[in-house]
Amino acid sequence: MTRLKGEDEVVELCRDLIRIDSTNAGDNAGPGERAAAEYVAEKLAEVGLEPRILESDTRRANVVARIEGEDPGREALLLHGHLDVVPFNAGDWTRHPLSGEVADGCVWGRGAVDMKDMDAMILAVVRQRLSEGRRPPRDVVLAFTADEEAGGKYGAQWLVERHPGLFEGCTEAIGEVGGFSVSIGEQKRLYLIEAAEKGIAWMRLTARGRAGHGSMLNADNAVTELAEAVARIGRYEWPVRLTPTVRAFLEETSAALNLEFDPDNAEATVAKLGPLARMIGAVLRNTTNPTMLDAGYKANVIPQEATAHVDGRFLPGYEDEFFQTLDELLGPNVTREFVYHDIAVETGFEGPLVRAMADALVAEDPGAHAVPYTLSGGTDLKAFSRLGIRGFGFAPLKLPADLDFSGMFHGVDERVPVDSLQFGVRVLDRFLDQS
Template sequence: MSHPSAEDEVVELCSELIRIDTSNPGDHSGPGERQAAEYVAEKLADVGLEPKIYESHEKRSSVVVRIEGTDPERDALLIHGHLDVVPAQKDDWTRDPFGGEVADGCVWGRGAVDMKDMDAMVLAVMRERLRQGRRPERDVVLAFLADEEAGGTWGAHWLVDNHPELFEGCTEAIGEVGGFSLTLPNDQRLYLIETAEKGLAWMRLTATGTAGHGSMVHHDNAVTALAAAVGRLGEHEFPIQLTKTVRAFLEELCEANGTEFDPDDVEKTVEGLGPLKRMIGATLRNTLNPTVLAGGYKANVIPQTAIAQVDGRFLPGHEEEFFDTVDELLGEHVSREFVHHDIAVETEWEGPLVEAMAAALRAHDPQARPVPYCLSGGTDAKSFSTLGMKCYGFAPLKLPKDLDFSGMFHGIDERVPVDGLRFGVRVLDHFLDHI
């Protein structure tokens, strides 16, 4: 019986995964990941593996399987991806966000780049390799995870806390968001590999005052106190602080552009990145953004409490000073608590695994210039780093020069180029031969 090649199958796998709605609204009200987990488990079992589905909560399902390598003395590698996606409003899209349609050279739909593309690439590559009897030298653990879009509480965090034995021997990991190309105006092509990501602090702010009648003079108003604190947070700009990863990226960028790196004017350097400057620019400093505001229930009633939420992100090595600043800006009348809090991570841009990633990219794009970078958001790497793993973002894609790749994440009309998927399959296959 003949089977499609990994390059052909990856498109079908990506489309079929997108058609399984795994929207994660941040609670347990969505469809969950169970159907997608069963789909992935079936595809893995089809090539002789024995995957297991782990359910942390009703419908919150992850799949884990270990592929034994040819050298049992080697440390293991974890390859992880998440199955959930952020919600999408169909009316906002050009094409059905859960249609998985292939059109205009792309696979369209929610999750096309975040991150059912990588899930499909890993499935396609591993299915082909196992059919051909090509096992990697070291053990490889595959994890397809729930709940990443809400911080991984019911996915990676839950597995690390409750089933750490699944990752026994894993010293390194690859996942999202990295290995994608960025074509500069001079046609130099960088491939950004994530070696760091900012920490996460989603916070709920509460101001408490004295309830009363809206017609009276009132100096203890919770809404006023909260609004003032939110204004201070939203208007505050943290100073630029170059971490080792961000500095390395900027130096590589300047060298590729044929310009001199100026540490006193890094924002000018970032300005030349086009749409990607939003994401890279956010890694120059800590950030705070108010996102939710609520208080009161009637125009003539002063409420006793008012509540807001803010999204805070802090650079590796700068968490303590971040929270010192937050508390100073809040003042004495507003308290904070975490909606979700997670660490910043940073690892080294060196070693055999980094060399294998770089070599795989160059083998399939001779113009490739692999560079380290820091992600402004967060991934499941945070969870796995607590087990001592060196974590990298490596989901390789060769992208058209004019595609706003960073804008695809959580955006409308999310899509991934078919040629990019096929490139990613070739790169991952090469990479697995040299780990």
């Protein structure tokens, strides 16, 4: 097999990107993405593209470029990746999260799996193809965005609202959190392709009561009212709801495991997925997790107000049920307001683009079997879907069977195998030829 230059370059591209501090704590006070955006733009310009750097705020930078395809009359394809990463405590890591160190066959650092690995794979494939004069079958738009880790206000959302013309003709997209392998025995691997995302409802809950002295009787205590509501929400067992994507995943996985799928006991199938069960188990139902509490200013003063925050996630098609149930759990004396609210998305797992992903995987891994799955979190796809773009999570990685890949998203000692990066370059190159 002829070795692509992109396979060699992808490791250095990934290391370079990791070394650029683009942490995003959600307060718009970090280093921003400008340095990473300039790096990406330079790499694209070197192979003849004309990338645009668009700043939504000071140092909050996005990069967009278009590659002209062989048939510009066809609908365009969007490849998107974000440049920001979540914060870290370097003291908790085995190797410094901004080192980009290569050790034990992996590239280490914050963003190695979320998602500077995919950014590097896109850059490597594009640079290889354009240096060889190989244009894609149709126009390809590249978008490297800011602020995905805080909802995309300065990134994909801003681009969609302010610069929708940059995505003219785009009807399909691929992005993060999909295309990675889960081993089923020695010779077979499921590759999970994201076809759906849960919606997001980050909420602030408020209870108001009567302030007073802590030594006196008070039947109108805001802390008590709030605590009872938070406990009801946190302990509520949401019913299992099998959306089309979740059902398809469980059926495919059961078949691969030689199990009979029982839709009345979906959790039994999920339990056999090892570490992946944390991610997949969360998409069997809506979820509401209390995350913050705040009340009072002195031990002997009953406060007039108490607040809490809840991270709510709802399945595609179940948003109305989610909020109706939530309001019942809150009770009449606790109000809610959104800190952040975004849609759920879901698309069918069929059509030429799905076949292109599946065929590219099998060509590089004969034991590959592509299956759709639902992401419990959210990505920039939510924003791009508002332009009518149908998207998938497809950042292809063939992973060692014993690597807890899902556990490294936002985790400690984030790392990606070198072989996996190189595999991803080969798959993406084939995918572009077939897309």
